[in-house]
Structure formats: C-alpha cells, structure tokens
Amino acid sequence: MRLTRIELEALNARLEARSPVEILTWAWATFGRRAAILSSMQKAGAALCHMADRAGLGLDVVFVDTGVLHAETLATRDALARTHRHLAVVTLHPARTFAAQTRDEGVLYLTGEGQARCCELRKSEPLRSVAGRYDALISALRRDEGGGRAKIRALELDPEMNALRVHPLVGLSSQGLDAYVASHADVALNPLHSMGFPTIGCFPCTTPVRADEGERAGRWRHLADVAYCGINPTDRAATAEPAIELDDRYRAVLVGA
C-alpha cells in the first residue's frame, strides 16, 4: 500500500482531536511492536515515554547515542530503562567513535557542511540501521515549538525509514507540557533542563541559553544557519512529495477499506 500525505488527511483530522495518550494507544493498537518511540532524552520525549509506560504500552524506545552526549543524558536513558518497566530501550551507535571520525575526517561540527555530515554519520545513519524493523516511529515534536515544526501533523511520512512518523504531542502547548511534567514526579527528566538547557543534543553543539533567547538558541550556536540535525524528516526541506509503502494489512485503519 502506497501512502502519501493527502491520503492521511482524514485520519490526521480525527487523530488531532484526540489526547496524546489516545494517539499513543492508537499507534500501539495499530502497529504493536512494529511501532517505537524515538527519544533523545529531552523533556517532551520523557513525558511521552511516561505516558506510554503509564498506559502499559510495550513499546521500544529508540535512542541514538552519538558518542558525544552529556553524562546526564546517558544517565537519564538509564533511569528511564530502570523505571519505565513496560518500555524497552534500544540504544543505537554510529559506526565509528567520535575520536576515530575526527582522526579520519577532522573536526566536522565547526562548519555548516561538516555539521551536516557529522549529524548524518552520528544520528541519521545509526537510525537507518533499524529501517524495516518499525512501521511507525513515535516522537515528541509539537507545533508549539514553532519554526519549521509549526505545521506538523499527527501523522507524517518518513521515506528514508519507510515508516509513519507519529506525533502524539502535536497539539500540546509548552505550558501543557510543563504542567504534565510538574504533576508527575516520576517522569525521567534530564537534569540539564534545570541547568539552563531548554533543548539538549550533543555536547559540542549544545549550550545553555540566556533568559532573553529562544529555546533553540543553544543548538549549533557557532553556526548561523543550522536549526535542526535532520533526524526528523519534517525538519528537512522536502525535495519531492513524500510517499512510503506499508503492508496492506494497515489499509483499513489508515485510509479506509
């Protein structure tokens, strides 16, 4: 079954009227263990994992360890694995260590071109190693983040992974997210958030932000035109109308019989 965004329109309209937990539960009911959460251990992803675990969903949580993450981020991953018993954390790694990459190609992340290659090698390529294992990747993107994410839908397409991208938090505001985290003490919250980091990535490319800066000002601060790493297809400029091929057994639920 070939799927385009247009064919998902009716389902998107229905899903976007539902709560985050209802969208998560729909993904689990539709795809079962062929769905996984994709998390980089930031606040929204932590809330998403907490919701899934509370709902008893046996989802994998795919985490890409680039080899240059803060110790706090790795500790958050370990805490999540320990405390969210319904979920199974799957850690992916790049082919080379950061030291080997630097030996072979130099310090890539200091230039725009090098950053694109480094993020490709250390984030996108490891994720592609599990292409075919999942039909749906669930992530914590929200429209309220603004910028390129202001128009995302509950369901988007990922041609590289040949999977649906599912965004249960699509309609959740920043205030709503903060309220969820504040009211659930057992969310596995990355401690870097309370040290001035609204968003968190690799340590060479992430700084805290000042109070008068935007939330993403600390990402690739040294590069003028870089906002996202590209691991989420909706963050990349589309070159063509995306399409994916899924098994026919999903036809009835995704596009009607």
Ligand code: SF4
């Ligand atoms: S965020 Fe920086 S260090 Fe991490 S993969 Fe991208 S360029 Fe490399």
